[in-house]
Amino acid sequence: MQGLRVSGTLLCHAGAHRIAFPAVDVAVIDAPSLHAGRSRSARQAFGEPAGASRVLLAPSGETVGVDTLEIDAEVYRVLPTPPALVRVAGGCLLGFISVRGELWPLVRLVEFEHFLAGASREAA
Amino acid sequence: MGVTEAEGRQSYLVFACGSSWYAVPAESAAEVVTFPELTRVPGAPSFLLGVFAHRGEVIPVVDMALLVGTGSQSTKRAVLVRLPKGSLALTASTVAGVSLVSGSLEPLGTSGVHMHLRGPAKGAQRDVAVIDPDGLFDHLSQGA
Numbered sequence: 390m391q392g393l394r395v396s397g398t399l400l401c402h403a404g405a406h407r408i409a410f411p412a413v414d415v416a417v418i419d420a421p422s423l424h425a426g427r428s429r430s431a432r433q434a435f436g437e438p439a440g441a442s443r444v445l446l447a448p449s450g451e452t453v454g455v456d457t458l459e460i461d462a463e464v465y466r467v468l469p470t471p472p473a474l475v476r477v478a479g480g481c482l483l484g485f486i487s488v489r490g491e492l493w494p495l496v497r498l499v500e501f502e503h504f505l506a507g508a509s510r511e512a513a
Numbered sequence: 514m515g516v517t518e519a520e521g522r523q524s525y526l527v528f529a530c531g532s533s534w535y536a537v538p539a540e541s542a543a544e545v546v547t548f549p550e551l552t553r554v555p556g557a558p559s560f561l562l563g564v565f566a567h568r569g570e571v572i573p574v575v576d577m578a579l580l581v582g583t584g585s586q587s588t589k590r591a592v593l594v595r596l597p598k599g600s601l602a603l604t605a606s607t608v609a610g611v612s613l614v615s616g617s618l619e620p621l622g623t624s625g626v627h628m629h630l631r632g633p634a635k636g637a638q639r640d641v642a643v644i645d646p647d648g649l650f651d652h653l654s655q656g657a
Contacts, residue, residue: 406553434555468571471564472599473653478556485552485564485571492552492566504556 395486396464399445400493401455403431407493409486410445412460414498417446421454428452429505434478451502461488467495479504525614527637528605530577531586536614536634536641537603543595545608548574561653562604567593574602575653580626594646601650612637626652 397412408431421428421441430439431453441454467484474482481500485492525536528545551563551574560579564571572593578586591602616634621627621642629648634641 403555406555408555431555435553436559468566468569471571471573471601473573473601473650474554474557474561474564476654477554477561481556482554485566487566492564492571494552494554494564496555501555508556 393467393469393484394464395467395483395495396462398461398463398465398486398493398495400459400461400488401431401443401445402457403435403455404437404440406432406435407491408434408455409488409493409495410498410501411483411495414447415445416448418458419444419446419452424452424454428454429502429509430454431501431505432456433505433508434501445498447498447502449499451499453498453502453505463488468492479507523614524611525636525641525643526592527609527612527614527639527641528592528603529607529609530588530604531583531606533578533581533583534609534636534639534641535577535603535630535644536612536636537592537594537644537646539611541594541596541646543593543600545605546591546593546602547589548572548591548602565602570600572600572602573653574604576604578604581630594650596646596650598647598650599654601646601653603644609637609639614641614643618643628652 399410465486470482483495524539526542553563562574588606614636618631621630629645630642
């Protein structure tokens with residue numbers, strides 16, 4: 390991140406929904422079978438059943454599953470999170486980037502995993 | 514809003530979402546927009562339908578019917594509310610126009626979003642719930 394720009398992102402889908410992560414947040418991209426029962430699914434943040442075809446592993450060990458991913462080396466301007474949304478998803482939203490005419494929510498991986506973990510605990 | 518009676522001088526934009534009518538102070542209602550396909554926000558409550566980019570700004574769209582609990586209302590139109598603290602788009606299935614409002618401005622409830630809806634009041638010849646935009650914004654900002 391450089392001010393209001395991000396250089397290097399993982400453009401992902403969780404179900405039909407777009408979600409992006411700064412590439413610096415991701416240490417490893419793994420198969421879900423290597424983290425069976427331990428990784429969170431990004432789909433759950435959209436109210437959908439868990440599932441993933443790839444797992445993003447943070448340097449600190451948190452894991453989040455997504456359905457598709459594309460590594461994008463472009464530099465994007467980060468549109469600020471609307472003030473009404475700063476507390477959504479535990480405050481993990483960094484903002485939004487516009488890629489190929491579509492908005493992608495840009496999310497910090499570790500905080501997003503913590504949000505998913507908390508939501509799972511509340512649901513249990 | 515610190516008054517409990519509409520004074521009949523302030524103008525409001527009157528609009529419907531589903532079967533309910535609302536009035537928002539005209540000074541806060543920047544425009545009526547037709548929004549494109551929305552981007553869902555992870556972790557957002559169901560009444561927050563998503564966001565769209567408008568003149569370089571990301572605008573959250575709130576389904577008033579879902580927020581108030583009267584069911585979902587499919588529409589692509591919204592009233593864009595601009596406040597010093599930020600912007601919101603409130604879904605609108607019908608827009609009646611700008612009108613004076615008369616009646617009471619007592620909160621319609623003691624908790625949740627109904628604390629920020631006031632009435633009973635009449636505007637544009639309809640029963641309306643008057644939106645306190647600052648209160649509604651703060652309510653939504655706290656995670657609703």
